[in-house]
Amino acid sequence: MKKQATLAMAGVLAVLAAGNDAQAKSLEDILKEKGVITEAEYKEASKAKPFDYKLGKGFVFTSPDQKFQLLLGGQIQAQYELDNYEVANKQDVSQFNLRRVKTLLSGYAFTKDLTYKATYNWSNVVKENSKAMEEVNMKYRVADELQVMLGQEKIQYSRQWITSNTAQQFVDGSFVRNAFMQGYDIGINLHGDLWTGLVKYDAGIFGGAGQNTKNKTGDNAYNFRLTFNPLGDMKYGEGDLENTQKPLVSLGSSYYLNTVKKTVTGTGATATSAVDNNSSNFVTDSNGWLGTAVKGKYFGTKVAEDISVDSWEADFAAKWRGASMQGEYFWGKAVGETSGKELIAKGGYLQAGYFVIPQRLELALRYAWMDPNSQIGSDSISEVQGAVNYFLYGNNLKIQGDVGNRHIYKGQVDDLVARAQVQLLF
Structure with a gap:
């Protein structure tokens, strides 16, 4: 009876973990954290299968x-990208x-x-x-x-x-x-x-x-x-x-x-x-x-x-x-x-970011700058980007989007780049 109760509890915990744990912990980890199994039992269950x-x-x-x-x-x-160029000779x-x-x-x-x-x-x-x-x-x-x-x-x-x-x-x-x-x-x-x-x-x-x-x-x-x-x-x-x-x-x-x-x-x-x-x-x-x-x-x-x-x-x-x-x-x-x-x-x-919803929704901002050749004037480039990330199962399944403006000092032009991406890691 005790064994059946343990198995039933394990099943409930596994379902809860699949729905709520962004890192999708193993069943052995969950049972150990809840005190259902001992350290020795955890090591035995964790042996390579x-x-x-x-x-x-x-x-x-x-x-x-x-x-x-x-x-x-x-x-x-899988990614979508939109490039909008200010220079006439560049194709959007x-x-x-x-x-x-x-x-x-x-x-x-x-x-x-x-x-x-x-x-x-x-x-x-x-x-x-x-x-x-x-x-x-x-x-x-x-x-x-x-x-x-x-x-x-x-x-x-x-x-x-x-x-x-x-x-x-x-x-x-x-x-x-x-x-x-x-x-x-x-x-x-x-x-x-x-x-x-x-x-x-x-x-x-x-x-x-x-x-x-x-x-x-x-x-x-x-x-x-x-x-x-x-x-x-x-x-x-x-x-x-x-x-x-x-x-x-x-x-x-x-x-x-x-x-x-x-x-x-x-x-x-x-x-x-x-x-x-x-x-x-x-x-x-x-x-x-x-x-x-x-x-x-x-x-x-x-x-x-x-x-x-x-x-x-x-x-x-x-x-x-x-x-x-x-x-x-x-x-x-x-x-x-x-x-x-x-x-x-x-x-x-x-760059900096903050999870407005812990382990689920993150907002981020980045500023970047480069002078590719300091011996030549006015060839610097800068970029400001904002991003939003939503995590379904941590980094294993997430949706990302960012938009940025890249400023080219030579010619004083701006390029807009917007991207969206779905990532699956298995």
Whole structure:
């Protein structure tokens, strides 16, 4: 009778959890919180099952000896975008877009200390097939203080880039972040959590040519990041969806060093230059701080030369009881090693949000600014955006919308961008 009563209570609790818990806790978690089962019973019930499902992580397959595990999940972001340009030679756009459609694989092999991850973005198959394969790597945990990554991952530079796109307050990251971030690259990275997440570090060496691209030169890229969480470990995630009951603060800084090769094709008036064999985001993005300068012939078209790149950023984030704030400052320097010509770019953003209905409805505001080349006057860009987010099951199922005005100082023009997005993470 007691067992039947326990099962009946478990069923009622499961129904209530499905309807009200934005994080969709497991049945074992709920029973433990309510005091229905003991700590020992919780550990026994939580043991890996041959087949399971975890919301937000996917379907879980575990070998009988528990030495191997595979998580199979997916992500879909269906988006609508309206672009209204003030400049006459720009075409206004009203479009529906599958922003991201991903298959997510992860798990461990032989030991829980050896993990792996593979993500494939199907939306890039249409747009840019060479960038469909994203994070593909293995990580070995020697200890919390030292973990080693081999393979391709996000360069640990910029808080907003490191934060998953599924856990951001706006439909997409700031245009300033997009201009300065390196993207994905292949290499080795050392990561550690010190004093239970109080301090975190990353130190990596990468090919330097970017996502899914083999380096053709003898130069490599180096990246370093240090994060300090004085009030306790703070995970990467924008907004305070968890409705944190104690204040959390995080301070971080990253540094990136690389050398890229500028090539020259053609002669005379038809001569053009580009960065050879490099798919790093700050080079290839239409508004990337270095790529824009090279395409605009800032470094000239007469000499093929190496360009040394130094890039630095500083960031902070804070959250408490549904309120959140974060910001970043970026600085980049490029020097032509033959011409001696120098480029300095800088920019930043500040954003804040508040859950007017805890864990359900959030409002956010962001201001961003960038000077892509301080050596040239009147080419700065600024943007003001507002956003509203409604969470049905946390970040696993949410509806987002934002609208922004981007001001281009050169020409004194304004562009209006409005976006709406539905996100499903399973």
